[in-house]
Amino acid sequence: MGLNETDSPNLGVTGEQAARWEDRYALGRVESLGSKVDDISEVEYREVRLERVILVGIYQSDRDEAERSLRELAALAETAGAQVLAGLTQRRDKPDSATFLxxxxxxxxxAEVATLEADTVIVDDELAPSQRRALEDVVKVKVIDRTAVILDIFATHATSREGKAQVELAQLEYLLPRLRGWGESMSRQAGGRAAGGEGIGSRGPGETKIELDRRRIRTRMAxxxxxLKEMAPSREAKRAARRSGGIPAVAIVGYTNAGKSSLLNRLTGADVLVHNALFATLDPSVRKTLxxxxxxxxxxxxxGFVRRLPTELVEAFRSTLEETxxxxxxxHVVDATNPDPSGEIEAVNETLDAIEGIRKIPVVMVINKIDAALAPTLALLRRLIPNGVEISAASGAGIEELKAIIEExxxxxxxxxxxLVKWENLGLLERIYREGRLESRETREDGTFVDAWVPPALGAKLLDQALESPARVEGPQFGEHTQNGGLDE
Structure with missing residues (x-):
């Protein structure tokens, strides 16, 4: 697409300068970006025609970064049930205040929309309400932004009562300042599937065909x-029950589609849903293992996290963040097949930094999908993460090493x-194995003598048993030991 008179600041330029202005102002096509999905079930579970979309983004200087971001947006759009027709980028110092481009x-x-017969334009940024309306008036099809796509995917994938409530709250927080001018395209919700041909950005887990106005939105949000506040005590009670048993907790975090659910299944033998799509997991799953x-x-x-994760979702998905x-x-699981692993790691760290106290928790970096990774990407990751544990959750490679590191x-x-744990109290011995760290054991005539570190609750039970016969306790009495071996009486 060449220059036109409305865009070129100076028509009397040399050939080299013209090429530079062409790069500066033209919409550049992102090569090889387009939907290659033949089976709708690969990206969505709806028996409707896939929405045909064109993606648009701008950049100041780093075109490669802009194209990576647009490819990620393409994956988001396909997960939401769209067919990506083209990806276009334009070099600009900043978005136009009126029409973005x-x-x-x-x-x-x-003209591109008319040629390709697109239904929707998706902008790789967050649009102001006025920008969305003005651009929609020009291109004559629906215009939505990156945030709307992510919220749409969450609306489709949320399954639990709490997850659906969190998604709907995030959608309403996004929609409230954008009510004016949305018109028919956002005047109703479709209950999790397309209705009336509206497609991406118009689905939600809430009530169907609701006329949304500010008063009703605020009432619904309250x-x-x-x-969600009423659900919090139940969630905290479950967490406290796990804590009271002295069972430590491990959380898996990472970029969306990095293989977190596959790793959970591999480590625990669970059967959590695994799907090669972005945001397949929304509700936190907790499993016990050894x-x-x-x-x-x-x-x-x-x-999973993603670049520029909407603030509405960071706030709404408090339960997931609390587990972390x-x-x-x-x-921290890193996808070794991602072409930009450093950007992926940075995006996850930025989100984690928003969680209070998270930096005090030790982190093990896990490089996943090594069996499918390219050699240059693996070499880069080894430089970025010298102590990373290389695994394949799919094949099981490296899993035993990871288990040993988790234990350590x-x-x-x-x-x-x-x-001395008497024979009639073998349940206590099993709890020492399960909840504590056994230093040594010795089988005796009347039971098993153990030297171990245990949680305080279990220590109290062992003390009660020992007080029945003080001779059954040898050496130092029970007490809280510091890391350097000291004893607090």
Whole structure:
């Protein structure tokens, strides 16, 4: 697409300068970006015609970064049930305050929309309400932004009552300042599937065919916040029950589609949904498993992160973030097949930084999908993460090494005991194996003498048993030991 008179600041330029202005102002096509999906079920579970979309983004200087971001947006759009026809980028210092691209480029985009018979334009940024309306007036088809696509995917994939409430709250927070001018394209919700041909950006887990106005949105948001607040004690009670048993917690975090659910299944033998799509996991899944020596711990699978994750979702998905904040150890999973692993790691770290106290929790970096990674990407990751654990959750490669590292990094129980566990109390011995760290054991005539570190709650039970016969306790009495071996009486 060449220059036109409305865009060129100076028509009397040399050939080299003209080429530079062409790069500066033209909409450049992103090569090889387009939907190659033949089977609709690969990206969505709706028996409707795929929405035909054109993606548009701008950049200041780094075109490669802009194209990577547009390819990620293409994956988001396909996950939401769209067919990507083309991806276009324009070099600009900043978005145009009126039509995002500028009036001339918006008209060129309208011609592209007509040529390709597109239904929708998706902008790789967050649009102001006025920008969306103005660009829609020019291109004559629906215009939505990156945030709307992500919210749409969440609306489709949320399954639990809490997850649906969180998604709807995020959608309403996004929609409230954008009510004016949305018109028919956003005047109703479709209950999780397309209705009336509206497609991406118009689905939601809430009520169907509701006329949304500010008063009703605020009322609904207040109700959702109360509902989520009522769910919090139940979630906290489950977490406290796990804590009371002295069972340490491990959380899996990472970029969306990095293989977190596959890793959870591999480590625990669970059957959590695994799907090669973005945001397949929205509701946190917690499973219990054992270290190689038999110590129990819980493993939580969390929602994946993405570049420029909408602030509405970061706030709404508090339960997932709480699982991470309450963990004793974090497994940060990195996709070795991603062409931009450093950007992926940075995006996850930025989101984690928003969680209070998260930086105090030890992190194990896990490089996943090594069996499908390109050699240059693996070499880059080894430089970026010299202590990373290389695995394939799909094939099982490296999993035993990861299990050993998890066991090594789990927090040690706080109480040191040297006590004889009588034969009739073998349940206590099993709890030592499961919840504590066994230093040594000796089988005797009347039971098993153990030297171990255990959680305080278990230590109290062992102390009660020992007090029945003080001779059954040898060496130092029970007490809280510091890491350097000291004893607090």
């Amino acid at each position: 500028g009036a001339g480029k918006a008209r060129e985009l309208r 109700r959702l916040r109360r509902l 270290t190689p020596s038999g110590r129990a711990y819980t493993l939580a699978d969390t929602v 904040a309450m963990a004793d150890l974090i497994l 990094r789990l927090p040690s129980p706080a109480q040191h005991v040297r006590v």
